[in-house]
Amino acid sequence: MGSVTEQVLQQIVNGLSLGSIYALVALGYTMVYGIIKLINFAHGDVMMVGAYAGWFATTTLHMSFIPALLIAMTVSAILGVLIERIAYKPLRNATRIASLITAIGVSFFLEYGGMLVVSPQMRTYPPVFPDTIYNVGGIIIKYGDIVMIVTSIVLMVLLHGIVKYTKIGKAMRAVSFDTEAALLMGINVNNTISATFAIGSALAAAAGVLMGVYFNTINPLMGIIPGLKAFVAAVLGGIGIIPGAMVGGFFLGLTESFVSGLGASTWRDAVAFLILILVLIVKPSGLFGKNIREKV
Amino acid sequence: MRKLFSVATVALLSLSLVTGCGATGGQKSAEVIKVGGNLELSGGAAAFGQYAEKAIKLAFEQQNAKGGVLGKKLEYVSSDNKSDPGESTVASTKLATQDKVVAILGPMTSGNTLAAVQVVTDSKVPLITPTGTSDSVTFENGKVKPWIFRACFIDPFQGQVAANFASDTLKAKKAALFIDQKGDYSKGLATSFEDNFKKSGGEVVATEQYVAGSDLDFRATLVRIKAANPDVVFVPGYYQEVGLIVKQAREMGMKQVFLGGDGWGSPQLVDVAGAAALENTYYVNHGAMDDPGMAQFIKDFQGKYNSEPDTFAALGYDTANLLIKALENAGSTEPEKLRSALETMKGFQGISGELNVDPATHNPVKSAAILQFKEGKSVFMTKVNPK
Structure with missing residues (x-):
């Protein structure tokens, strides 16, 4: 029967649009880890702030999708830099666990500070996209699905371009490779790290706006679960490796979609974290990770 | 050492007995009747709790304007359970032991109400949930939970x-x-x-x-x-x-x-x-907002809050008035008398319909409404009476 293939293809579409969100958030995790070896647990909450900035732009300022997206990305980029300068920079030479705990603290600060400022009530995005639905041979594709996948792919290509071909991208790669050597070569390490936070946070904000528009609801705690999932995606692809985060995100989205499609929707989150555990056991450096020999 | 410990314990216990008596005595002479609200003011079910709280405050305000109950004013003590069962237990404990309320209104959801049962039973404070509709809220394993009541069908x-x-x-x-x-x-x-x-x-x-x-x-x-x-x-x-x-x-x-x-x-x-x-x-x-019986309440609610009430507000209002009626019937704020007044409540005219409490299960016998969505508005379709 054709309906089985139809169901499978539908799950692929669902998985890709879900996965593009994970991928965008995972990029921020991976970039920050790549450069200062910090798991920035506040990253999901930066996404939440981005979603609220976008919501404010579309409701109060009556903006359309692209300007709202740019505003949200700018707000989150500034927030990301501020967090780095205030909370993480003083701890750059402290133990790793100290910065990790600080990251968790920043995360709670954003979540519950957010509750205080915007109230814990959920908000709904106004309809930003047309409700057009394309029916391709029984497979339903929403206008929103296409925007989501296209926006994330455009942003990923843009990021790739920045990292590969610009001066700041070269600096980022140098700092990530060896911070002290980069410093000796005259690279401004502080600015490079700030730029990394800005770019990562802007990508998270884009994911937040897309999520808000797509699912129509936002609340101050919305960043927790996607944040954790994106972390799984980043580890899956090999944390610190940019293409790995993209692949990890899409892989996780598709897996979740298929687990639900098989009728085990309540096991979906369990499967996501089971994958994390398996990756950590079998290939701790992730799918794209190379085993780096420890320098002595 | 052990002896010293037991002496200290006995001393502490008797001290707490004394203060316990003192508190009850103080409450009797107090000028106000304190009623607690353990409601979902934030979290996933916040819309229910916030509306119910507004309606409860409205009901108390109206009653106080008429001179209060038993010659005393009603005072509402708010507590947020954050739509979380754990927080619901905390909120009930605070209301029962610190604020010493005579009754607790809320929570709105069954799960949060179930989390409050043990606390209110231990401290003998009647609890009325406006919309905790799960079967087991008032009645479980063939036994009624003596201190738990509700204003809604199950x-x-x-x-x-x-x-x-x-x-x-x-x-x-x-x-x-x-x-x-x-x-x-x-x-x-x-x-x-x-x-x-x-x-x-x-x-x-x-x-x-x-x-x-x-x-x-x-x-x-x-x-x-x-x-x-x-x-x-x-x-x-x-x-x-x-x-x-x-x-x-x-x-x-x-x-x-x-x-x-x-x-x-x-x-x-x-x-x-x-x-x-x-x-x-x-x-x-539980009822439809376009039911004529709701008109006065809707007018009062809009007058005070400048927003449209929903059915949760209506049930919150009924819950507050049910408690007021029970206090009047009991003629006292003593827990046991209030409890039996709630248990024997008959013919209470709420805005969501007439309510009779079944003493065996504490479940009210009342009607349900079926509503339909039309152009983004819920429209009353039909009323279904219990069999």
Whole structure:
């Protein structure tokens, strides 16, 4: 029967649009880890702030999708830099666990500070996209699905371009490779790290706006679960490796979609974290990770 | 050492006895009657609790303007349970032991009410939940919970009304269930829907689950429900998830009737799902806002808050007035007298209908309404009386 293939293809579409969100958030995790070896647990909450900035732009300022997206990305980029300068920079030479705990603290600060400022009530995005639905041979594709996948792919290509071909991208790669050597070569390490936070946070904000528009609801705690999932995606692809985060995100989205499609929707989150555990056991450096020999 | 310890314990215990007496004595002479509200003011069910609290405050204000109860003014003490069972226990403990309230109103959801049962039973404070509809809230294992009351009908009745509506009015033969895996409320409704739907010759073709509070994307599961091709989909959840489920289902081209319970009763459902997606959906509720009996309340509520009340506000209002009536009948704020006044309540005229408490189960006997969404508004369809 054709309906089985139809169901499978539908799950692929669902998985890709879900996965593009994970991928965008995972990029921020991976970039920050790549450069200062910090798991920035506040990253999901930066996404939440981005979603609220976008919501404010579309409701109060009556903006359309692209300007709202740019505003949200700018707000989150500034927030990301501020967090780095205030909370993480003083701890750059402290133990790793100290910065990790600080990251968790920043995360709670954003979540519950957010509750205080915007109230814990959920908000709904106004309809930003047309409700057009394309029916391709029984497979339903929403206008929103296409925007989501296209926006994330455009942003990923843009990021790739920045990292590969610009001066700041070269600096980022140098700092990530060896911070002290980069410093000796005259690279401004502080600015490079700030730029990394800005770019990562802007990508998270884009994911937040897309999520808000797509699912129509936002609340101050919305960043927790996607944040954790994106972390799984980043580890899956090999944390610190940019293409790995993209692949990890899409892989996780598709897996979740298929687990639900098989009728085990309540096991979906369990499967996501089971994958994390398996990756950590079998290939701790992730799918794209190379085993780096420890320098002595 | 051990002797010293036991002496100290005895001393402490007797001290607490003395202060305990002192507090009760103080309360008697106090000028006000304190009533606690353990409500969902934030979190997933915040819309229910916030509206109910406004209505409770309104009811108390109106009563105080008439001179209060038993010659004393009513004072409302608010406490937020954050839509979380753990916080509900904390809030009840605070209200019962620190604020020394004579009764607690709330919580709105069954799960949060169940979490408060032990605390209020131990401290002998009657609790009335406006909308805790799960069977086990007042009655479990053949025994009534002496200190727990409610102002609403129960889930089995709600599920029965929905099932009969599906098979008799909608002529549905095949139903799918989409249940919140963590919710006592959702599971209770689904069970009674399934039993009653099967009794009238229907068939349940799919049973799927979701996790309220963390799931946003229901499409993967909806693909499965769609493939089972039901006539009607029963979603006994709360507005936030229901809104997303109905919206995503319509986007996927599912044209089936969606049915639900009182958890749908919030204007935010329309914000999330959109008016168009809600066409051809129905839900069971405690009353309808376009019922003429509600008119005065709606006017008063709008006058005070400048916003439209919903059915949760109406039940909050009924709950507050039920307590006031019970205090008047008891003629005292003593826990035991208040408790028996609530237990023997007969012929209470609430705005959501007449209410009689069944002393054996503490369940009120009252009617249910079926509402339909039309252009983003819930419209009263029919009233169903208990059998």
